[in-house]
Amino acid sequence: MKSGKFWAWVVFALGAAYFFIPLIATVEFSMRMRRGAYSFDAYQIVLGDPRFQATFGYSVLAAFFTIILGVLIVVPAAYWIRLRLPQLRPIVEFITLLPLVIPAIVIVFGYIRMYGSNSPLPFLATDMGTNALLVIGYAMLALPYMYRAVDTGLRTIDVRTLTEAAQILGAGWGTIIGRVILPNVLIAVLSGAFLTFAIVIGEFTMASLLNRPAFGPYLQNVGANRAYEPAALAIIAFAITWGCMSLIQILSRFAPKSANRPN
Amino acid sequence: MADPFLSIQHVRKSFGATTVVEDFNLDVEPGEFVSFLGPSGCGKTTVLRMVAGFEEPSAGKIVVAGKDITRLKPNQRNVGMVFQAYALFPNLTVAQNIGFGLKVAGMPRADIDARVAEMLGIIKLPQMADRYPYQLSGGQQQRIALARAIAPKPKLLLLDEPLSALDAKVRVSLREEIRSIQKKLGITTIFVTHDQEEALSISDRIAVMYGGKAEQVGTPFEIYNRPATKFVANFVGTLNVLEGTVTDAASGTVRVNSQEVALKGKLNGSKSGDTLSLALRPEAISLGRQPGRDSSLSGEISEVHFLGSVIRVRVGIGGNTVSLDTFNNSATPPPAVGEKAEISFSSGDMLVLH
Numbered sequence: 001m002k003s004g005k006f007w008a009w010v011v012f013a014l015g016a017a018y019f020f021i022p023l024i025a026t027v028e029f030s031m032r033m034r035r036g037a038y039s040f041d042a043y044q045i046v047l048g049d050p051r052f053q054a055t056f057g058y059s060v061l062a063a064f065f066t067i068i069l070g071v072l073i074v075v076p077a078a079y080w081i082r083l084r085l086p087q088l089r090p091i092v093e094f095i096t097l098l099p100l101v102i103p104a105i106v107i108v109f110g111y112i113r114m115y116g117s118n119s120p121l122p123f124l125a126t127d128m129g130t131n132a133l134l135v136i137g138y139a140m141l142a143l144p145y146m147y148r149a150v151d152t153g154l155r156t157i158d159v160r161t162l163t164e165a166a167q168i169l170g171a172g173w174g175t176i177i178g179r180v181i182l183p184n185v186l187i188a189v190l191s192g193a194f195l196t197f198a199i200v201i202g203e204f205t206m207a208s209l210l211n212r213p214a215f216g217p218y219l220q221n222v223g224a225n226r227a228y229e230p231a232a233l234a235i236i237a238f239a240i241t242w243g244c245m246s247l248i249q250i251l252s253r254f255a256p257k258s259a260n261r262p263n
Numbered sequence: 264m265a266d267p268f269l270s271i272q273h274v275r276k277s278f279g280a281t282t283v284v285e286d287f288n289l290d291v292e293p294g295e296f297v298s299f300l301g302p303s304g305c306g307k308t309t310v311l312r313m314v315a316g317f318e319e320p321s322a323g324k325i326v327v328a329g330k331d332i333t334r335l336k337p338n339q340r341n342v343g344m345v346f347q348a349y350a351l352f353p354n355l356t357v358a359q360n361i362g363f364g365l366k367v368a369g370m371p372r373a374d375i376d377a378r379v380a381e382m383l384g385i386i387k388l389p390q391m392a393d394r395y396p397y398q399l400s401g402g403q404q405q406r407i408a409l410a411r412a413i414a415p416k417p418k419l420l421l422l423d424e425p426l427s428a429l430d431a432k433v434r435v436s437l438r439e440e441i442r443s444i445q446k447k448l449g450i451t452t453i454f455v456t457h458d459q460e461e462a463l464s465i466s467d468r469i470a471v472m473y474g475g476k477a478e479q480v481g482t483p484f485e486i487y488n489r490p491a492t493k494f495v496a497n498f499v500g501t502l503n504v505l506e507g508t509v510t511d512a513a514s515g516t517v518r519v520n521s522q523e524v525a526l527k528g529k530l531n532g533s534k535s536g537d538t539l540s541l542a543l544r545p546e547a548i549s550l551g552r553q554p555g556r557d558s559s560l561s562g563e564i565s566e567v568h569f570l571g572s573v574i575r576v577r578v579g580i581g582g583n584t585v586s587l588d589t590f591n592n593s594a595t596p597p598p599a600v601g602e603k604a605e606i607s608f609s610s611g612d613m614l615v616l617h
Contacts, residue, residue, distance in 0.1 A: 158348055164317055165350035167337040169364035169415065179363075183354040 023238070030231035042232035051218055052233075059207075059215035062131070063200035066138040067193045070146045073139065075189065078150045079181055082159045096147040099140055104205040107137060112209070130210050137206045142199050146192035153188020154181075190251050194244035202237060266329060268293040268451050269314070269419060274323035276309050276475075283309050285475040287323070294449040296442065298462040301472035302498070307455045310472075311421050314453060316340050327418055340419075343412030343450075347424040349404040351396040357383075357407050358392040364415035382410035385444060402433040409441065413448065420445065420452040426461060438465050459499050463487060471495045487544075493616040496542050503548070504616070505541045505583040509533050517541065520581025524558050526610055533615075540616040547612035548587040550576060550598065556607035560585075564602045578604050 033041040046052050081089055099107075111133055115123035123129035139146075159181070166176045182189070207214035219237065223230035267290035276284040284306040291297050299307035312318040314325055316337035324333045332340050343364075351360050361382050362375045370378070383389045386406040396404055405425055412420060422441070426434040442465040445452050456462050462469050463483040470480045471494075479491040490496035497504070507517040507524070512535045515526040519541065526541075533539060552559060562580035573588045574597045585606060591597075598604065 157353065158350065161346050161348050161350040162352065164315075164337070165344070165346060165352070165411075166363070167317075168315055168340075168342060168344045169411070170338045170341075170367040171363075172338060175367060180352055180354075184352070 023235075026231050026234055030228055030235055033228040042228040043236070046222075046229050046232045046236065055213050055215045055218035056201075058213050059201050059203075062135055062138060062212075062214065063197045065135045066142060066200050067196050069135060069139040070142055070192065070196055071189055074143070074146045074150050074192070075182060075185070076177060078147060078154055079159065079177065082151075082154050083163055092147070096143045099142075100144050104137075104141065104203075105209070107140070108206050108209045111137060124210070130212065134206060134210050134212050134214075137210075138196070138200050138203065141203065141206070142192070142196035145195040145199070149188045149192030149195065150185060153185030153191075156188075157181075157184045187251055191248045194248050198241045198244050201240060267291055268295070268328060269453070270326040271310065271314065272324050272326065274310065274313060274320045274325065276306070276313060276318060277321045282321075283475050284313070284320075287475070287477055289470055289477065289480060291451055291453070293451055296445055296452045296454065296465060296467045298454045298456055298466040298469045299472055300456055300459060300462040300469050300499070302457060305472040306475040307457075307470075307472045308423060309475075311423055311453060311455050314419070315342055315344050315421055341415070341417050342419045342421060343415065343417035344421040344423065345405070345408045345412050345425045347427050349396070349401070349408050349428070351404055351408055351411070353396055355395075356392065357388070357394050357396070357399070360396070360407055361411045361414050363411060368415060378414055382414050385413075385447075386410045386440075400433075401429050402437055405429065405437060406440070409444070413444070413450065418451070420450045422452065422454040424455050424457070426456070426458070434461070441465070463499070471498060473498070490542075490614065490616070493540060496614060496616055501545055501586065503543045503545065503583075503585045503587075505543070505580070505585070507539050507541050509535050509537045509539060511535060512537075519560060520562075520583065522560050522580075524560070524610060524613065526613060526615065531615055542614040542616050543585065543608055543612060545587045548585060548606050548608050550578075550587060550589055551605055551607065553607050556609050558610045558613070559605050559607040561603065561605050564598050564600055564604050567597055567600055569597060574598075576604075578606055580606075 030042050031038040031040065033039060033045075077092070081092055112124065113119075115121050115129075115133055117125040123133040162180055162184070163176055166180045171179070201215055202219070203214070204216035204220055206212075208217045208220070215237075219230070219233055222233055269289075269291040271287055271289045274284060274287045275282065283304075287306070287310055289297070299310060301307045309318060313320050316332070316335060316339075320333060324331055326332065327340070327342075352363065355363065358376075358379045361379045365375045365378055379392065380389070383392060386409060388403060388406060388410075391399065391403065391407070396407070399407065405428075408425070425441070426438055429437065438461055441454075454462070454466065463486070466483055468480060468482055469486050470477045471486060472478065473494045479486060479495045481489070481491075486495060486499055490499060493504075496502050505519050507519040509530060510516045510518045510523065512530055512533060515530050517524050517526055517530075517539060524541075530539070549556060560580050562578040562585070564576060565579040565584060566575075566577040568575040569591075572591055574591055575586065575588050576598060578585045578587070587606065
């Protein structure tokens with residue numbers, strides 16, 4: 001028993017070392033910009049760089065619209081599949097997994113061919129159109145995470161009975177989704193939203209090939225030309241992602257406790 | 264006679280090739296409390312769901328207060344419903360749950376608050392307004408669900424096995440409370456249950472359902488004492504069924520295990536030589552000859568169960584077994600297994616089943 005515990009700690013320590021050593025090394029390296037002393041110079045340079053602010057702001061905005069689009073597509077779809085079309089669930093799950101299988105570069109080349117300036121839907125002819133296409137692409141990339149998060153949330157409530165209870169009280173579909181379903185899966189939606197945020201902030205391929213001033217291409221550009229700043233940027237990006245994950249954990253504590261028995 | 268408030272006319276419901284409700288007919292008077300009683304799968308919940316609008320009948324129509332509502336959506340019917348699984352909205356407080364239907368209907372805030380307070384008073388939970396459903400017991404949740412259903416003053420109240428998820432004690436007190444609130448508000452109510460005691464104790468009328476059809480519709484007294492079919496007789500209450508042969512159709516005499524019983528013309532057209540199923544409720548039978556009981560059968564005691572205040576005795580009469588209860592009497596020892604025994608009853612209490 002004692003030996004089992006010992007080996008469990010050894011495995012844990014190895015796992016922790018695998019995770020933390022590169023992180024600590026990166027932090028340490030990012031602070032060695034000033035010769036002979038540790039400093040936050042690299043961070044100051046990165047955070048003070050107008051291109052950092054512009055690209056980060058662009059990606060945050062893109063993430064915001066991606067989340068809105070994702071919620072508008074996924075919540076009604078996942079709800080309807082649970083309520084009326086449960087037989088379609090395996091097919092929809094398969095479709096939502098496709099972005100994990102098809103490389104982003106294939107998708108973006110498809111977009112360029114489909115929506116180029118000579119196509120009937122010339123998204124790429126204007127900046128606004130390209131931005132919209134990027135957001136649509138991001139929503140698709142985030143689909144596996146958003147759909148699973150929402151579907152898991154819906155599993156914790158008795159969707160059919162709650163829907164019927166609201167219907168018999170006179171509610172229409174808008175009220176049912178807005179006042180009954182969405183608030184009860186809000187934490188799941190937020191989980192999906194933060195995962196989407198994390199994906200969008202670091203995404204490179206689509207933004208680069210669509211020539212958008214996003215944070216991912218900026219990260220790549222800085223990484224290729226500087227020494228200490230990329231390490232600082234990596235830590236900042238990591239902190240943002242980790243912050244998102246922590247928010248999911250914190251918010252999940254405020255989830256409405258279901259008093260309904262599952263189906 | 265005035266028009267019924269709710270009229271279910273020749274309703275049928277099929278799911279693919281399976282027909283779950285067949286030619287169901289029922290008229291319910293205003294303010295009446297009618298229970299649908301039957302085993303699982305008999306179609307009682309399907310009929311209720313068709314009245315609510317969650318299922319569309321394959322044939323037939325449903326009329327409420329003279330208006331055909333068969334094709335109306337659930338949110339257009341002005342019907343209240345209480346579900347077995349409570350179905351309170353977990354994200355809303357008790358007050359918000361009760362006020363949900365009123366808010367959807369666009370009632371002013373002050374009126375909603377007043378109605379919610381009135382409802383909380385009716386269900387005797389005035390202090391629970393700010394609680395969330397997960398902070399309430401099952402019985403409290405179901406009372407809130409009832410308050411939520413009746414708050415918008417629906418024309419019709421539907422109760423889909425609302426007591427099945429509760430423990431026995433709460434079930435009894437809540438069913439009395441439901442009945443008392445229903446009487447007070449005078450709301451026409453349909454109550455679905457598989458529990459015969461529940462149905463018998465609170466209903467004005469009961470529709471006993473089996474195989475998608477109403478086997479019998481009647482008052483609890485009629486259903487219990489004059490079951491129209493063998494299924495109703497077996498399903499409602501405990502029943503002793505004896506096989507007998509008609510020996511003299513003209514005088515209404517039946518032979519049970521070579522003993523004759525005179526049924527006084529209750530044979531419903533059976534001919535001499537026909538085999539009949541005869542039923543007797545345990546409370547209609549006495550052990551030994553009793554004054555006022557005109558019929559008797561002899562047999563042998565096969566089982567004796569001492570239950571405290573009563574003693575349950577089973578008497579074998581040929582191939583039939585009759586169960587009866589006698590009160591415990593400390594001065595008299597209970598009968599012994601193997602003893603010869605005579606049971607007596609009034610021939611009028613013996614039912615001929617079809």
